[in-house]
Amino acid sequence: MLSPFLEQVRTRSPLIHNITNYVTANDCANLLLACGASPIMADDPQEVAEITAGCDGLVLNLGTLHTHTIPAMLSAGQTSYTLGHPVVLDPVGVGASALRTNAAHMLLDGVRFSVIRGNTSEVKALTLGASHSHGVDASGADTSEPLEQTLALAQTLARQRRTVVVVTGAVDVVADSNRAFLLRNGHPYLGRVTGTGCMLSALIGAYVAASPQQVLEATVAAVCAMGVCGEQAFARMGPQDGNGSYKTYLLDAVCTLTGADLERSANYEVR
Amino acid sequence: MLSPFLEQVRTRSPLIHNITNYVTANDCANLLLACGASPIMADDPQEVAEITAGCDGLVLNLGTLHTHTIPAMLSAGQTSYTLGHPVVLDPVGVGASALRTNAAHMLLDGVRFSVIRGNTSEVKALTLGASHSHGVDASGADTSEPLEQTLALAQTLARQRRTVVVVTGAVDVVADSNRAFLLRNGHPYLGRVTGTGCMLSALIGAYVAASPQQVLEATVAAVCAMGVCGEQAFARMGPQDGNGSYKTYLLDAVCTLTGADLERSANYEVR
Amino acid sequence: MLSPFLEQVRTRSPLIHNITNYVTANDCANLLLACGASPIMADDPQEVAEITAGCDGLVLNLGTLHTHTIPAMLSAGQTSYTLGHPVVLDPVGVGASALRTNAAHMLLDGVRFSVIRGNTSEVKALTLGASHSHGVDASGADTSEPLEQTLALAQTLARQRRTVVVVTGAVDVVADSNRAFLLRNGHPYLGRVTGTGCMLSALIGAYVAASPQQVLEATVAAVCAMGVCGEQAFARMGPQDGNGSYKTYLLDAVCTLTGADLERSANYEVR
Numbered sequence: 001m002l003s004p005f006l007e008q009v010r011t012r013s014p015l016i017h018n019i020t021n022y023v024t025a026n027d028c029a030n031l032l033l034a035c036g037a038s039p040i041m042a043d044d045p046q047e048v049a050e051i052t053a054g055c056d057g058l059v060l061n062l063g064t065l066h067t068h069t070i071p072a073m074l075s076a077g078q079t080s081y082t083l084g085h086p087v088v089l090d091p092v093g094v095g096a097s098a099l100r101t102n103a104a105h106m107l108l109d110g111v112r113f114s115v116i117r118g119n120t121s122e123v124k125a126l127t128l129g130a131s132h133s134h135g136v137d138a139s140g141a142d143t144s145e146p147l148e149q150t151l152a153l154a155q156t157l158a159r160q161r162r163t164v165v166v167v168t169g170a171v172d173v174v175a176d177s178n179r180a181f182l183l184r185n186g187h188p189y190l191g192r193v194t195g196t197g198c199m200l201s202a203l204i205g206a207y208v209a210a211s212p213q214q215v216l217e218a219t220v221a222a223v224c225a226m227g228v229c230g231e232q233a234f235a236r237m238g239p240q241d242g243n244g245s246y247k248t249y250l251l252d253a254v255c256t257l258t259g260a261d262l263e264r265s266a267n268y269e270v271r
Numbered sequence: 272m273l274s275p276f277l278e279q280v281r282t283r284s285p286l287i288h289n290i291t292n293y294v295t296a297n298d299c300a301n302l303l304l305a306c307g308a309s310p311i312m313a314d315d316p317q318e319v320a321e322i323t324a325g326c327d328g329l330v331l332n333l334g335t336l337h338t339h340t341i342p343a344m345l346s347a348g349q350t351s352y353t354l355g356h357p358v359v360l361d362p363v364g365v366g367a368s369a370l371r372t373n374a375a376h377m378l379l380d381g382v383r384f385s386v387i388r389g390n391t392s393e394v395k396a397l398t399l400g401a402s403h404s405h406g407v408d409a410s411g412a413d414t415s416e417p418l419e420q421t422l423a424l425a426q427t428l429a430r431q432r433r434t435v436v437v438v439t440g441a442v443d444v445v446a447d448s449n450r451a452f453l454l455r456n457g458h459p460y461l462g463r464v465t466g467t468g469c470m471l472s473a474l475i476g477a478y479v480a481a482s483p484q485q486v487l488e489a490t491v492a493a494v495c496a497m498g499v500c501g502e503q504a505f506a507r508m509g510p511q512d513g514n515g516s517y518k519t520y521l522l523d524a525v526c527t528l529t530g531a532d533l534e535r536s537a538n539y540e541v542r
Numbered sequence: 543m544l545s546p547f548l549e550q551v552r553t554r555s556p557l558i559h560n561i562t563n564y565v566t567a568n569d570c571a572n573l574l575l576a577c578g579a580s581p582i583m584a585d586d587p588q589e590v591a592e593i594t595a596g597c598d599g600l601v602l603n604l605g606t607l608h609t610h611t612i613p614a615m616l617s618a619g620q621t622s623y624t625l626g627h628p629v630v631l632d633p634v635g636v637g638a639s640a641l642r643t644n645a646a647h648m649l650l651d652g653v654r655f656s657v658i659r660g661n662t663s664e665v666k667a668l669t670l671g672a673s674h675s676h677g678v679d680a681s682g683a684d685t686s687e688p689l690e691q692t693l694a695l696a697q698t699l700a701r702q703r704r705t706v707v708v709v710t711g712a713v714d715v716v717a718d719s720n721r722a723f724l725l726r727n728g729h730p731y732l733g734r735v736t737g738t739g740c741m742l743s744a745l746i747g748a749y750v751a752a753s754p755q756q757v758l759e760a761t762v763a764a765v766c767a768m769g770v771c772g773e774q775a776f777a778r779m780g781p782q783d784g785n786g787s788y789k790t791y792l793l794d795a796v797c798t799l800t801g802a803d804l805e806r807s808a809n810y811e812v813r
Contacts, residue, residue, distance in 0.1 A: 021583070022293035022564035022567055022583075023567045023568050023571055023583050024568060025293055025294045025335075026294055026295060026297060026298065026465065026466070026568060027568065029294055029295075029465035029466075030464060030465050030514055030515070030518070033462075033463050033464065033465055033514055034463070034513055034514050034515075039465060040364065040367070041292070041293075041294050041334070041335050042335060042336075042364070042368070043335065043337075044336060044337050044338055044370060046338055046368075046369075046370045047336070047368035047369070047370035047371065050367070050368040050369065050370075051364075051367060051368050054367060063583070064567075064583050064584060064585065065584075065586060065589070066585075066586050067586055067588055093582065093584070093593075096582070096592070096593060096596060097584070097588075097589035097592040097593050098588075098589070098592065099586060099588045099589035099592075100589065191575075192575050192576070192797070193572060193575065194568065194571035194572050194575055194581060195568070195571075236511060239798075240778060240791075240794060240795075240798060241794050241797075241798075242576055242793055242794035242795070242796065242797025242798050243572055243575055243576050243793055243794070243797050244572070244576075244789065244790035244791065244792065244793030244794045244797075245790055245794050247515065247572070248515035248516055248519060248790060249511075249515065250515065251513055251514055251515030252511060252512050252513035252514070252515045252516050253511075253513070254513065255463070255512075255513025255514050255515075256510075256511060256512075256513050293564035296564055296565045296606075297565050297566060297568060297569065297736065297737070300565055300736035300737075301735060301736050301785055301786070301789070304733075304734050304735065304736055304785055305734070305784055305785050305786075310736060311635065311638070312563070312564075312565050312605070312606050313606060313607075313635070313639070314606065314608075315607060315608050315609055315641060317609055317639075317640075317641045318607070318639035318640070318641040318642065321638070321639040321640065321641075322635075322638060322639050325638060507782060518786065519786035519787055519790060520782075520786065521786065522784055522785055522786030523782060523783050523784035523785070523786045523787050524782075524784070525784065526734070526783075526784025526785050526786075527781075527782060527783075527784050
């Protein structure tokens with residue numbers, strides 16, 4: 001079921017517009033090229049509507065958010081939605097500052113998102129307005145909560161905002177208003193590399209832009225693909241390797257992943 | 272003929288000022304260190320004239336262009352030209368938005384460039400004011416056009432702006448008002464890594480800053496060097512490698528490239 | 543003596559707020575994850591006080607300084623100091639422009655730093671107001687000066703600003719008002735990778751945030767750790783490797799470094 005989504009990305013090579021942070025922009029661009037898509041990063045309010053109109057999908061990422069980028073995100077998000085392009089939100093660090101929380105809620109009110117992806121803290125901050133954020137790469141306190149609660153959280157936000165919600169953690173949850181999936185791929189070492197969440201959001205952008213009629217299923221495929229690549233990258237590590245090599249292996253794995261690999265290794269269940 | 276230009280970079284270690292994008296800035300800085308030059312990135316309008324005055328060359332790159340960076344580019348470009356330092360323009364994504372196209376034309380009118388490097392789409396947008404842009408890393412439609420047209424395009428812009436023009440593609444064209452070269456190095460895999468065009472522009476900056484009296488020849492040497500390194504990097508790839516490893520191998524190859532390698536592998540002809 | 547500081551970072555996993563440049567932000571974030579800490583990058587003046595309040599330490603880095611980031615640095619620095627969090631200053635390129643020199647002095651006057659780390663040029667510009675800067679990654683003229691002068695320079699600034707000062711070079715100097723250490727780890731190849739100075743400042747931030755009662759000793763441990771990792775990374779290089787692979791090996795070494803490695807390889811003396 002999942003491999004056609006991977007193949008669609010390679011066949012259609014969607015161009016993905018990213019309004020994103022300067023910490024992980026390079027890795028997100030290379031991840032998009034790795035999976036078969038093309039990236040463009042542009043965030044000046046004067047050009048984003050025009051840029052996004054020439055693309056197939058849009059990813060908004062709040063890492064290193066700047067006050068002056070918020071209107072650019074709003075403008076690009078609205079243009080993209082009007083044109084029928086999928087829009088993905090990665091609310092990095094939401095809950096950690098009023099600026100980020102307010103920006104995220106303004107975006108949720110002004111843009112119709114196809115997919116929202118965050119960790120438990122971030123999705124809580126969007127849904128309930130409260131969180132225990134610990135940086136942008138991990139949040140131990142929140143990730144250990146019962147899976148059923150995470151599932152309920154994802155479904156609540158999915159219904160509130162009529163969108164697909166991804167909550168990443170030890171088990172990943174993907175849900176829309178009606179259906180939910182639990183995904184058991186990935187590796188804890190993904191948390192040792194900055195921006196693997198941002199990269200996943202970019203990958204989701206590529207998958208849903210290539211299969212815009214099946215947003216939920218394409219999102220499941222993207223999350224499984226990233227998880228399987230995280231496992232393959234770990235399997236390649238030698239005794240001297242650390243997060244430098246792991247990041248390289250992760251990008252390599254996204255390049256070399258086949259549809260057959262994805263079908264064989266994907267581990268998910270419908271709930 | 273080409274190896275003296277490579278050696279000049281290592282001997283003189285030119286300091287190159289880059290006003291560039293946040294996606295590929297790290298790779299451009301490491302590329303400059305790899306070839307034997309030194310990088311400095313600075314883009315605040317208040318300091319760029321002072322920074323560039325202490326450098327040997329300047330590279331202006333329009334990727335992730337910001338409205339407030341345009342005056343910085345103009346100021347640094349004029350200072351650099353007045354001091355006799357070579358200035359390179361990389362018009363990333365020009366043609367994809369009015370902001371980029373207008374900024375590029377303002378820079379062309381206000382700064383005398385030593386070298387302009389772009390893909391066919393970008394050089395067309397500078398010369399003719401029209402293009403079919405597909406992101407910043409590739410443009411299939413434009414790259415398949417007849418080589419003679421690309422050559423004519425490069426020479427038109429070279430004469431209009433009294434500069435050296437590089438049009439990169441399957442075959443690279445380097446031309447000034449009087450002469451033209453066709454270069455047949457490189458590997459398609461370079462298109463799978465973001466910013467290899469930005470890196471080439473930075474490399475050209477280093478080569479022309481180290482040999483400012485022979486801008487055309489130094490540019491040919493830089494483009495050949497990057498192409499040969501792209502080939503060497505590909506030759507090193509194993510079955511599990513993808514664009515993560517390829518980027519690493521590319522930087523490695525720029526470090527280890529010898530003058531003899533360059534002479535032996537460079538594949539160019541005068542037209 | 544040094545390994546407890548390394549262990550404290552892994553045990554406490556301090557969250558480090560970085561206001562830094564876009565060239566090396568990704569490498570600094572991965573370096574922090576490699577050593578066992580967590581990174582957050584945020585620089586909008588509206589959120590930095592709130593972000594830093596939720597962190598354990600702060601690193602201010604002047605690379606790619608922007609006029610609008612200076613108030614953010616001042617605000618975060620004062621908040622962090624008030625809360626008793628260590629604050630590290632990396633005055634990248636100070637002396638190369640009036641903007642950077644003035645910003646650095648404004649920060650020194652407005653914020654009490656735990657540690658200041660720079661190369662000889664940069665520390666001179668902070669102490670004496672004059673330097674011979676050559677880019678941000680190297681300064682040949684200054685690094686060859688007599689060690690006793692570097693030592694005196696470090697101690698002068700340490701006394702002026704009641705802080706720990708690190709001057710990196712062929713021999714690294716770490717000093718406070720009363721004591722000084724000479725450190726003889728590291729490898730010249732570190733200068734072939736952009737941002738190894740920025741990465742060291744981030745590492746110092748992690749070490750002092752994990753051991754805030756022993757800032758001088760924790761700083762010595764961090765500088766030795768980085769130096770030993772630089773040696774280990776070089777030892778791993780093969781004939782085809784250059785600065786691409788070296789950067790990967792450096793991050794790997796920070797991940798895999800043990801307390802025993804550090805004790806065995808650290809080479810320092812009290813002065």
